[in-house]
Ligand SMILES: Nc1ncnc2c1ncn2[C@@H]1O[C@H](COP(=O)(O)OP(=O)(O)O)[C@@H](O)[C@H]1O
């Protein structure tokens with residue numbers, strides 16, 4: 001373990017009971033995530049990505065191993081990271097502004113103060129004019145912007161994002177990725193991002209952990225040394241195309257029967 005790592009998982013595994021028998025959702029996993037980097041976990045459905053996040057967020061005790069944040073044992077500690085769940089919903093009866101302010105409110109800010117902090121960010125990050133609208137009247141991309149801003153505004157330096165763009169159409173998704181890179185640049189957080197989209201993982205990340213299923217495990221850690229800032233044209237560069245092929249081959253070799261789950 002390196003002293004400069006923001007987030008470390010040491011020998012973390014998860015075994016559930018299924019039909020009275022133990023089921024290994026996650027074989028022992030070691031992750032080492034440097035401060036200020038954008039890291040993706042990629043793998044087929046069911047390989048334990050959300051389980052890793054639930055463990056890091058302190059919502060599920062691991063069967064073995066520990067979670068370290070800034071070198072200190074944070075296993076089972078709730079509230080130490082920002083976490084946008086895979087199906088993170090906005091509250092339909094709250095306006096966009098009050099949804100974005102919610103994370104701060106839960107952490108004890110006065111509502112007026114939470115709103116005052118959220119308001120300029122809504123305008124800056126593409127939600128200007130929508131502050132007082134309700135989530136039901138927003139597009140999917142707008143809703144995800146609001147949910148992501150809510151997560152970032154809780155002021156944790158580690159942010160976990162579980163497939164935030166999984167349900168968006170290709171064009172909206174591409175715009176949201178660029179928007180997220182701008183936020184990453186502005187906020188300076190350590191981001192761990194889950195996706196099953198190889199191109200998305202490469203475009204966004206500094207490093208990718210490739211996972212496989214049955215049992216869920218990490219099979220490779222890939223550095224992505226594409227220069228930043230990145231724009232969309234990078235996806236057709238020979239380096240990008242080669243990394244994408246390498247990644248898809250790895251996923252296919254590890255879980256040939258689940259290949260169809262991975263978005264090329
Ligand atoms: N609370 C639970 N009890 C039993 N099995 C679970 C539980 N949570 C997740 N699993 C199983 O563990 C595996 C990994 O799940 P998950 O982490 O959600 O995968 P992913 O996010 O990669 O799709 C799946 O087979 C899932 O059905």
Ligand SMILES: [Mg+2]
Pocket residue numbers: 049050051086162
């Ligand atoms: Mg999941």
